[in-house]
Amino acid sequence: MKYDHKQMEKKWQDKWEETGVFHASNTSEKPKYYALIEFPYPSGQGLHVGHPRSYTALDIVARKRRLQGYNVLYPIGWDAFGLPTENFAIKNHVHPAEVTKKNIARFKQQLQSLGISFDWSREINTTDPEYYKWTQWIFLQLFKHGLAYKKEMAVNWCTSCKCVLANEEVVNGVCERCGHEVVRKVKSQWMLKITEYAQRLIDDLDLVDYPDRVKAQQINWIGRSTGAEVDFKTTAGDTLTVYTTRPDTLYGATYMVVSPEHPLIEKWADSLGNLDEVRAYQAEAAKKSDFERTEVAKDKTGVRLNGVAAVNPVNGREIPIFISDYVLVSYGTGAIMAVPAHDTRDWEFAQKFGLPIIEVVKGGDVQKEAFTDCATGIMVNSGILDGLSVEEAKKKITEYLAEKGIGRPKVNFKLRDWVFSRQRYWGEPIPIVYCEKCGYVALPESELPLRLPQVKSYEPTDNGESPLAHMTDWVETTCPHCGGKARRETDTMPQWAGSSWYFLRYMDPHNGEAFAGKEALKYWAPVDWYNGGMEHTTLHLLYSRFWYKFLYDIGAVPTREPYAKRTSHGMILGENGEKMSKSRGNVVNPDEIVDEYGADTMRLYEMFIGDFEKAAPWSSAGIKGCRRFVERYWNLQNIVSTEKGVRKNLETSFHKTIKKVGEDIENLKYNTAIAAMMALLNEISDSGSVTKDELKIFTVLLNPFAPHVTEEVWEAQKLGGGLACQQEWPAYDEAKCKDASVEIAVQVNGKVRARLNVSADIAKEDAIAAAKAENKIAGEISDKKIVKEIYVPGKLVNIVAK
RNA sequence: GCCGCUGUGGUGAAAUUGGCAGACACAAGGGACUUAAAAUCCCUCGGUAGCAAUACCGUGCCGGUCCGAGUCCGGCCAGCGGCACCA
Numbered sequence: 001m002k003y004d005h006k007q008m009e010k011k012w013q014d015k016w017e018e019t020g021v022f023h024a025s026n027t028s029e030k031p032k033y034y035a036l037i038e039f040p041y042p043s044g045q046g047l048h049v050g051h052p053r054s055y056t057a058l059d060i061v062a063r064k065r066r067l068q069g070y071n072v073l074y075p076i077g078w079d080a081f082g083l084p085t086e087n088f089a090i091k092n093h094v095h096p097a098e099v100t101k102k103n104i105a106r107f108k109q110q111l112q113s114l115g116i117s118f119d120w121s122r123e124i125n126t127t128d129p130e131y132y133k134w135t136q137w138i139f140l141q142l143f144k145h146g147l148a149y150k151k152e153m154a155v156n157w158c159t160s161c162k163c164v165l166a167n168e169e170v171v172n173g174v175c176e177r178c179g180h181e182v183v184r185k186v187k188s189q190w191m192l193k194i195t196e197y198a199q200r201l202i203d204d205l206d207l208v209d210y211p212d213r214v215k216a217q218q219i220n221w222i223g224r225s226t227g228a229e230v231d232f233k234t235t236a237g238d239t240l241t242v243y244t245t246r247p248d249t250l251y252g253a254t255y256m257v258v259s260p261e262h263p264l265i266e267k268w269a270d271s272l273g274n275l276d277e278v279r280a281y282q283a284e285a286a287k288k289s290d291f292e293r294t295e296v297a298k299d300k301t302g303v304r305l306n307g308v309a310a311v312n313p314v315n316g317r318e319i320p321i322f323i324s325d326y327v328l329v330s331y332g333t334g335a336i337m338a339v340p341a342h343d344t345r346d347w348e349f350a351q352k353f354g355l356p357i358i359e360v361v362k363g364g365d366v367q368k369e370a371f372t373d374c375a376t377g378i379m380v381n382s383g384i385l386d387g388l389s390v391e392e393a394k395k396k397i398t399e400y401l402a403e404k405g406i407g408r409p410k411v412n413f414k415l416r417d418w419v420f421s422r423q424r425y426w427g428e429p430i431p432i433v434y435c436e437k438c439g440y441v442a443l444p445e446s447e448l449p450l451r452l453p454q455v456k457s458y459e460p461t462d463n464g465e466s467p468l469a470h471m472t473d474w475v476e477t478t479c480p481h482c483g484g485k486a487r488r489e490t491d492t493m494p495q496w497a498g499s500s501w502y503f504l505r506y507m508d509p510h511n512g513e514a515f516a517g518k519e520a521l522k523y524w525a526p527v528d529w530y531n532g533g534m535e536h537t538t539l540h541l542l543y544s545r546f547w548y549k550f551l552y553d554i555g556a557v558p559t560r561e562p563y564a565k566r567t568s569h570g571m572i573l574g575e576n577g578e579k580m581s582k583s584r585g586n587v588v589n590p591d592e593i594v595d596e597y598g599a600d601t602m603r604l605y606e607m608f609i610g611d612f613e614k615a616a617p618w619s620s621a622g623i624k625g626c627r628r629f630v631e632r633y634w635n636l637q638n639i640v641s642t643e644k645g646v647r648k649n650l651e652t653s654f655h656k657t658i659k660k661v662g663e664d665i666e667n668l669k670y671n672t673a674i675a676a677m678m679a680l681l682n683e684i685s686d687s688g689s690v691t692k693d694e695l696k697i698f699t700v701l702l703n704p705f706a707p708h709v710t711e712e713v714w715e716a717q718k719l720g721g722g723l724a725c726q727q728e729w730p731a732y733d734e735a736k737c738k739d740a741s742v743e744i745a746v747q748v749n750g751k752v753r754a755r756l757n758v759s760a761d762i763a764k765e766d767a768i769a770a771a772k773a774e775n776k777i778a779g780e781i782s783d784k785k786i787v788k789e790i791y792v793p794g795k796l797v798n799i800v801a802k
Numbered sequence: 803g804c805c806g807c808u809g810u811g812g813u814g815a816a817a818u819u820g821g822c823a824g825a826c827a828c829a830a831g832g833g834a835c836u837u838a839a840a841a842u843c844c845c846u847c848g849g850u851a852g853c854a855a856u857a858c859c860g861u862g863c864c865g866g867u868c869c870g871a872g873u874c875c876g877g878c879c880a881g882c883g884g885c886a887c888c889a
Contacts, residue, residue: 213807220884244889245889257889325887327888328888331888335889338889413888414885534884538885608814609814609815622827629827672815674827675826677826678827682826747870749869749870750869750870789869792870796821
């Protein structure tokens, strides 16, 4: 019998689908288990070898859970709205829906050829009106609860996509997707109030099992800081409020800075002696993109506002006010008190403009550089704060300001509200109309889904309007509230909308009454294990936690967090160690690998390639080792003996391997799980034969990793009833995981000098005695005095001698 | 600058609480089988010296703790990822 992957893999894939063994049940006595991978964007390039790394890993978990008696939900779908499809459609004059359909068909065929145990009966597609009906429904709930609002504001505009981007989508000043320049543009946009959930998005990380690096990155992104707001009176007779994390340094404030966009500047305009200069600076700042602003970050610029000054509330000193673009309008109050002695940026600015630097925390040389250490300094030149530590001073001044009514404790976040409008065609229409009389009005839920109309051109427009704006028939409608003339919103939702709740739809994918039934939600939520890419940490993962928390608040979902456990896979790199890409010419096509080596080999190799959480380069040589392993397993069939049970000399190895493989799967250590199975297989092969019972255990153990070949062997060798994937995960006996005798190392002064075979439960005294009896050891210690003797059970003896 | 991570053979990598560094593979070299090649099987495979037994060195660098450090502590260096004028 020769191993022929082509014939057998297709056969079992068909069989699984036919029998529906991987279909989850919503009414089961078994405990539930919900395993989830990030559903793919069906791109025109087809599946990438990176996709199966994640899918196989959780497939192994899903298959193991089924063997352990769980009712497993392991679903799949398509995150199909988005720009690449739309751009392809424009270029080739086809409808995006057609492109999507074709791409999905290809992806589906590719995924099925890998033997992933997805429940295809629950397949979903975010561009299906029956799906996006509920995306729109959730948006309406957000709107009704005041969490979706329209706002005129400066937004990130991608010059190539001709579309607005969320802050999370701008990377180093360029568009995350296309790499083109992002500029500021003032537009009226739909926004989602994710900031309202900032604190809970941090706090509730305590409830979930995520890698620390994921938690850290989210916390970092949300950027919580604590400090105080302080009111400064101005000579113009109004109040300038600033935010600071260092209220303790208030006595050291020698000037103020407001951002070029600060509203008070308009109020002061008439009294400014150098208004022209100020106007010129504002215009300059407005022209710059964020990227340009940060590019010249080192060199501080600014203009003093002549004719207005602020008064330091604690010492009554009059101090000048500047405008500078190093102060951002979008953070805090858009204004700061500058303490050059204790803030690096203020120090640089003060140097450049020749402003006084007053030391208020002792510990550094503030004429040389800003002293920013909060841990060691002692307050000086600070009136009521003198002699206190920074921490004590913070507390005291905050209380003082509150008493006088000129300041208050304040928490700020870097997180901005989510810019939710996109001026493109291929997205969910926003179900809102604008009525002159009633303002923005929600579409009645009965009118959902609001379908995307057929348009002649999907071309994005240069004036920043969505292609939908040209669809006069569609745009002009009546107000659901007053019945008068109204216009539909023509922007669409971002790509992240559909993926923010898709895992809920899997629980009850065909429900026509709700996004998912209450019973289904109660049974399946939360997702037990969610694996995905690090690149989604501050995008999809954060967005979907936000939506889920909102749904929890309105009683629509039963738990506080959507994902109980999150893990992240490393990237598969090209053979040359670089990121795989068409332009680098190092892309590996999974179809070719499956064709040449088979899905089982491909799966094993992707799991064996290295640490699951780290990036790993593809190796076309390395995959051969996994193919050999599959063949060596296959060839066990040639040496099946009539003996019963597990042979005595292999018993320990079997128990150890069962234990190790089981534990390694739970800990994402697929590489060592496979190594352990390889070692056991080598041991069996070396013995010259295999018993049916041994083959049976090995087959079930290997089944989650290599599902096709194990089914074939299960059937051919008649190892039992049913399919291999329906058996019971093998059990091990802790007591039988230990070898009867072990080789221990004998050290003298920490250096290995001999090895010794001893019984595993040998007593300390006996082990040491045996060690000393060794010729080599005896010679070495004969003329020395023994200081200490150490015995580590099963490991080593160390004799310390002088 | 801040946060997080990583550094081990020719290569991918292993190594419970500190306890025999390099498991499992790949590549390479040698051998068997073959008319030959492929495939398969067997042997060698961190470095230096040696015919060998063996000895010494070896987990980015320097130092420390300890009977014993890849692992713990302190200080560096290099690389990766995220954030970045966030007051």
